[in-house]
Amino acid sequence: xxIDSAHQGAVEVSDLNHVYGANGQTRKVLDGIxxxxxxxxxxxxxxxxxxxxxxxxxxxxGLTRPTSGAIRASGKPVDKPDPQxxxxxxxxxxxxxxxxxxxxxxxxxxLRGVDKAVRRDKxxxxxxxxxxxxxxxxxxxxxxxxxxxxxxIARGLVQDxxxxxxxxxxxxxxxxxxxxxxDELLRIWDKTRKTVIFxxxxxxxxxxxxxxxxVMSGRPGRLLDRVEIDLPRPRNLEMMSTPRFAELRELxxxxxxx
Amino acid sequence: MSPKAVxxxxxxxxxxxxxxxWELAPRIDLxxxxxxxxxxxVLATLxxxxxTAKFWSHLGVTLGETLVAFLIAVPLGAVLGILIAxxxxxxxxxxxxxxxxxxxxxxxxxPIFILLFGITFTQKIAFGVFSTIFIVMMTxxxxxxxxREDHLRVARSYGATMFQTVMRVYLPSMTPVLLEAIRxxxxxNFTGILLAEMYxxxxxxxxxxxxxxxxxxxxxxxxxxxxxxxxSILFNEFIRYYEIKCEHWRS
Amino acid sequence: xxxxxxARIARYCLVGALVVLWELLPRLGVVPExxxxxxxxxxxxxxxxADEFASHLGVTLYETLISLVFACGGGIVFGLILxxxxxxxxxxxxxMSGLFAVPLVVLYPLFTAWFxxxxxxxxxxxSVYGFLPTxxxxxxxxxxxxxxxxxxxxxxxxxxxxxxxxxxxxxxxPTVLSSLRLGGALAIVGVVVAEMLTSTAGIGFLISKYRTxxxxxxxxxxxxxxxxxAITxxxxxxxxxxxxxGWRRSLRxxxxxxxxxxx
Numbered sequence: 153x154x155i156d157s158a159h160q161g162a163v164e165v166s167d168l169n170h171v172y173g174a175n176g177q178t179r180k181v182l183d184g185i186x187x188x189x190x191x192x193x194x195x196x197x198x199x200x201x202x203x204x205x206x207x208x209x210x211x212x213x214g215l216t217r218p219t220s221g222a223i224r225a226s227g228k229p230v231d232k233p234d235p236q237x238x239x240x241x242x243x244x245x246x247x248x249x250x251x252x253x254x255x256x257x258x259x260x261x262x263l264r265g266v267d268k269a270v271r272r273d274k275x276x277x278x279x280x281x282x283x284x285x286x287x288x289x290x291x292x293x294x295x296x297x298x299x300x301x302x303x304x305i306a307r308g309l310v311q312d313x314x315x316x317x318x319x320x321x322x323x324x325x326x327x328x329x330x331x332x333x334x335d336e337l338l339r340i341w342d343k344t345r346k347t348v349i350f351x352x353x354x355x356x357x358x359x360x361x362x363x364x365x366x367v368m369s370g371r372p373g374r375l376l377d378r379v380e381i382d383l384p385r386p387r388n389l390e391m392m393s394t395p396r397f398a399e400l401r402e403l404x405x406x407x408x409x410x
Numbered sequence: 411m412s413p414k415a416v417x418x419x420x421x422x423x424x425x426x427x428x429x430x431x432w433e434l435a436p437r438i439d440l441x442x443x444x445x446x447x448x449x450x451x452v453l454a455t456l457x458x459x460x461x462t463a464k465f466w467s468h469l470g471v472t473l474g475e476t477l478v479a480f481l482i483a484v485p486l487g488a489v490l491g492i493l494i495a496x497x498x499x500x501x502x503x504x505x506x507x508x509x510x511x512x513x514x515x516x517x518x519x520x521p522i523f524i525l526l527f528g529i530t531f532t533q534k535i536a537f538g539v540f541s542t543i544f545i546v547m548m549t550x551x552x553x554x555x556x557x558r559e560d561h562l563r564v565a566r567s568y569g570a571t572m573f574q575t576v577m578r579v580y581l582p583s584m585t586p587v588l589l590e591a592i593r594x595x596x597x598x599n600f601t602g603i604l605l606a607e608m609y610x611x612x613x614x615x616x617x618x619x620x621x622x623x624x625x626x627x628x629x630x631x632x633x634x635x636x637x638x639x640x641x642s643i644l645f646n647e648f649i650r651y652y653e654i655k656c657e658h659w660r661s
Numbered sequence: 662x663x664x665x666x667x668a669r670i671a672r673y674c675l676v677g678a679l680v681v682l683w684e685l686l687p688r689l690g691v692v693p694e695x696x697x698x699x700x701x702x703x704x705x706x707x708x709x710x711a712d713e714f715a716s717h718l719g720v721t722l723y724e725t726l727i728s729l730v731f732a733c734g735g736g737i738v739f740g741l742i743l744x745x746x747x748x749x750x751x752x753x754x755x756x757m758s759g760l761f762a763v764p765l766v767v768l769y770p771l772f773t774a775w776f777x778x779x780x781x782x783x784x785x786x787x788s789v790y791g792f793l794p795t796x797x798x799x800x801x802x803x804x805x806x807x808x809x810x811x812x813x814x815x816x817x818x819x820x821x822x823x824x825x826x827x828x829x830x831x832x833x834x835p836t837v838l839s840s841l842r843l844g845g846a847l848a849i850v851g852v853v854v855a856e857m858l859t860s861t862a863g864i865g866f867l868i869s870k871y872r873t874x875x876x877x878x879x880x881x882x883x884x885x886x887x888x889x890x891a892i893t894x895x896x897x898x899x900x901x902x903x904x905x906x907g908w909r910r911s912l913r914x915x916x917x918x919x920x921x922x923x924x
Contacts, residue, residue, distance in 0.1 A: 186786040213816055215812065215815055215816055216817075231672075231816070233815055233816050233818050234818065235816065235817045235818045236818075240816040242809070242812075242813060242816075242892075244807075244809055246807070246809050246810055246812075248810065248831070250830075250832075250834070259817060259827075260817035260818065262817050263814075263817060263818060263820075263827070264818070265825055307817075354784065384794045389875070417751050417752055420752055420753065421752060421756060424756065435866055439722045444696070445775055446775070456697055456724060460874060494771075498664055498670060499664060499667070499671075502667075502669075503668045503671045503672050503675070503911055506672065507672065507676075508674070511848065513891075513895070514672050514888060515846070515849065515850035515853065515854075515887070515891060517850060517853070517854045517857070518854075518857070518865075518868065518884050518887050518888075519883075520852075521856070521857070521868055521869065521872040521880055521882065522696070522880070522881075522884070524872060525695055525696050525872065525875070525877060525880070526695075526696045526837075552761055592901055594760075597761070597762050597764070600764050601765075601766060602762035604764050604766055605764075605766045605854065608766060608767075608769075608770070608858060609869075616766075616767070619767050619770055620770055620858070622770065623769075623770020623771065623774055623857070623910060624770070624773075628771075628774060630827065631770060631771060631774070632771070632888030634767070635767050635768065635771065638763065638764060638767050639763045642762040642764060643759050643760075643763065644760035645762070646759065646761075647759060647762075
């Protein structure tokens with residue numbers, strides 16, 4: 153079955169429910185979530201703490217099985233991790249400290265037994281994409297927080313998956329770095345046009361980066377609203393002080409508060 | 411049954427299985443009965459020993475030495491440890507030395523104690539103190555360092571006096587660590603005393619154990635081993651119970 | 662001059678003074694020579710009986726190496742298994758830590774009754790002696806490893822086998838090295854103490870022999886030899902640890918103080 157280019161990179165979630173049980177108590181984490189993300193769009197998910205957005209992302213990544221419901225990516229169901237289809241970047245860069253930056257980026261390829269020379273080339277390309285070729289042989293403890301996160305992004309992109317999932321990737325960074333990383337991410341996205349699903353706490357960050365923002369409610373997690381961000385691209389920092397930006401921010405804030 | 415109960419039952423099962431094997435293996439000739447008398451016979455021997463005045467006098471000697479050494483080493487070690495940890499300069503000078511001496515096996519110095527003190531009550535106590543004092547000092551270091559800086563800052567900002575700071579911040583913070591110090595100190599202390607008695611002594615539990623070993627009196631030997639194990643484990647768990655209870659004061 | 666530098670100098674002076682006192686106090690008659698022979702005499706004894714020391718050192722080394730394999734090997738392997746499985750941990754750890762309180766020296770006469778007074782009893786004793794603390798140390802160390810590293814591997818499509826070999830094993834190297842250090846130190850102590858108690862060979866045996874002969878210089882010389890052995894081993898493992906120093910720090914929080922050594 154061929155996947156047409158419109159489908160490539162599309163994500164579809166149907167009636168996702170997840171119940172978490174521990175010590176004889178059950179808790180409904182996600183309640184009837186359904187959504188569709190078009191290929192090549194940058195979509196953020198925001199919501200209060202504990203609303204289940206990270207759990208949702210884990211399911212999109214194939215790391216957790218939902219109690220019920222279906223997830224499809226690029227037209228095929230998601231039931232286990234598939235790094236060639238879906239790349240994942242976590243909040244904690246989680247680079248392996250005993251491997252150099254390049255070895256870290258090569259890691260997913262080496263798991264598949266890809267040939268050494270091919271691995272090296274792909275890894276260096278990915279590092280070039282995030283602007284860190286010069287640091288390929290450095291170890292994680294020699295890199296700053298922002299640099300580590302960029303290596304993590306390179307690792308997620310090294311197999312050129314059509315979809316990239318990001319779970320609060322910039323949360324552990326300082327304000328300054330977060331802003332520059334955001335611009336960096338948009339530059340990479342613009343170049344590669346992946347489908348990006350970006351979970352974040354920051355409303356401004358979500359608005360600045362995305363085409364659409366999905367709002368989730370608190371426990372149990374439900375999809376409240378889909379807000380389209382009609383700010384022009386490419387984005388720049390000045391837009392953050394426009395009235396439209398403030399409007400959008402207010403709109404999202406109201407949604408979350410309720 | 412809750413998972414916690416399952417774990418406890420499983421643990422009990424393991425212990426019972428080990429004891430069961432001890433009882434059966436010699437009886438069914440799996441193991442030479444002279445080398446491993448069945449558990450029941452060992453326990454009977456133990457009961458017999460505990461009703462003998464002679465045994466109690468030896469046991470008393472050991473417990474006496476342990477207690478005296480403990481009562482000297484713990485306060486002394488604690489005071490020295492606190493004094494060192496409180497002074498920045500003293501810390502820098504002495505801490506590495508204490509760590510170094512701690513990591514050296516102290517048992518090998520036992521003959522020196524015998525050369526100095528002969529084979530006496532004093533010698534054993536001195537060796538016991540020597541074995542114990544370093545772990546107490548090191549725990550004191552950890553205790554002082556562990557008093558949370560922010561708790562201290564809060565107290566200071568409220569104008570707490572030195573006494574109040576000690577009582578309200580240091581003590582609750584340090585109690586679990588102090589209890590741990592006592593627990594570890596006793597392990598090292600008891601081990602040191604028994605070793606000294608086994609090595610060269612005219613009396614004491616360690617001396618009896620050594621003699622029984624050489625005389626192939628395995629029932630008595632195993633009985634003594636059980637007794638020593640029981641005493642150590644009981645003391646250890648007793649202190650640990652309170653340690654865990656106090657732990658939540660710190661956080 | 663900073664505090665560290667002043668302290669370092671103070672420490673060197675202190676140690677230097679102790680060495681000088683070691684030489685002078687007995688010579689001046691302040692301390693009986695029986696208790697503290699002058700350093701020079703001790704070194705003389707060491708050199709003078711070098712052959713005897715060397716042959717007994719060989720015995721001790723042999724026993725120590727074998728014990729090391731059992732104590733560290735067993736302790737690390739079981740520690741890794743215990744550390745990896747929460748169920749096993751909950752079940753076994755309390756039993757193991759309870760046993761930690763027992764003065765294991767009392768088992769040695771049992772082993773001599775079972776295995777005789779030759780090498781076997783010492784190897785068994787030292788192996789048992791080193792096993793438990795190494796196991797506890799390894800299990801504790803494994804628990805400090807960031808579980809997230811495995812999740813990340815899963816997200817990259819790693820099979821369970823790959824998760825163990827490519828992530829878990831490298832991540833446990835710092836713990837394994839520190840356990841090696843601990844277990845080794847305990848194996849050395851175990852062997853020497855056993856030799857001191859009942860033996861016909863080994864450095865521990867020499868210590869006891871010369872003590873009964875009231876030959877302090879030889880006693881001290883033998884003790885120095887044991888210290889030398891312990892320190893050399895420790896430095897060797899430390900140099901291994903240094904190779905992994907950079908990335909070890911980012912793997913987990915600071916090293917814990919030694920828990921079992923020092924007996």
